[in-house]
Amino acid sequence: MxxxxxxxxxxxxxxQLSLYINYGRILMINQQDISGTIGFFFTRNIIPHLLV
Structure with a gap:
């Protein structure tokens, strides 16, 4: 089909979703800074709402 x-x-x-999630995890692992926090926040809080 x-x-x-x-x-x-x-x-x-x-x-794209898996890329965003993996990128967020890399940011959290490699650099504990503002961008890492934003990446973590984005993957944990915003993406789940998009999936509903």
Whole structure:
């Protein structure tokens, strides 16, 4: 079955989501500073709301 436009958008969104989460974790591990805190806050608080 060919993937529809909608399916492709969902796949791309999931890839971007995993990148954001991994990037946030890297920030938290590598540098305990403002950008790391923002990355952690973004992955923990904002992204879950997008998934609802």
């Amino acid at each position: 060919p993937t529809t436009c909608c399916d492709q958008e969902k796949i791309i969104f999931k890839l």
